[in-house]
Amino acid sequence: MRSVDVTIPVSADESVSGVLAVPEGFEAGRTAAVIVAHGAGNDMHTPLLVRFTEGLGRAGLLGLRFNFPYMEKGRKAPDPPDKLNRTWEAAFEFIRNHPQFASPRIVAAGKSMGGRIASQMAAEGRLAAKALVFLGYPLHPPGRKDQLRDAHLHEIEAPMLFFAGTRDALCDLALLKPVVSRLKTPAVLEVVDGGDHSFVLPKSARVSEEEVYSDITKRTIAWLRQAI
Numbered sequence: 001m002r003s004v005d006v007t008i009p010v011s012a013d014e015s016v017s018g019v020l021a022v023p024e025g026f027e028a029g030r031t032a033a034v035i036v037a038h039g040a041g042n043d044m045h046t047p048l049l050v051r052f053t054e055g056l057g058r059a060g061l062l063g064l065r066f067n068f069p070y071m072e073k074g075r076k077a078p079d080p081p082d083k084l085n086r087t088w089e090a091a092f093e094f095i096r097n098h099p100q101f102a103s104p105r106i107v108a109a110g111k112s113m114g115g116r117i118a119s120q121m122a123a124e125g126r127l128a129a130k131a132l133v134f135l136g137y138p139l140h141p142p143g144r145k146d147q148l149r150d151a152h153l154h155e156i157e158a159p160m161l162f163f164a165g166t167r168d169a170l171c172d173l174a175l176l177k178p179v180v181s182r183l184k185t186p187a188v189l190e191v192v193d194g195g196d197h198s199f200v201l202p203k204s205a206r207v208s209e210e211e212v213y214s215d216i217t218k219r220t221i222a223w224l225r226q227a228i
Contacts (some may be wrong), residue, residue, distance in 0.1 A: 001024060008091055009174065017037060029103070029104060032062070032130075033105065038111055039111040042071075044067050050065070052220070086119055110133075113138070114133060131161070133223075138164060139175060166195065167196045
């Protein structure tokens, strides 16, 4: 597996950075790709996304992680929804049409906000992903469990994989489980015992960050081999 820094055009006057995890023996037009978007408070260099995409690359999948414009510029507040959408579309088209790294099977994945944006676009038919992977889906705002962000999930036709920690303040498992069970497409929920929204475990768990990320990556790879 090798890493390749790339630049993704978003508009005529704006672009964002990305990093490809290219597997050994990559074949353009044949190897499946997984595009991973970061969450609202981190960027593409957050350890979870680095370990995740590199693990995908070592397993024979093309991985792409990228920044949204606000993170590219060092800002804290996320871009307006339309710009977030355009950036996701740009990353998707970058892989779909790339002369060297094109893939016919693209999976959309994301940490929190990055995954939510992908799911909304998939529900609207704007992102033709073969599957979706959520690394901590923000089902509701903190402390507002009556404001679920699940309606659009029922419009998605691609298979979905959800990772959720048992201490996630943005995703009560008691609320997520029935949502997943009612989806019209094949959907799987993987629970990270003791994990919070970023899959951080209590020190008493005596499980390293690397072990948690490795386990999430392995479970994703196993699921993708069946789903796509």
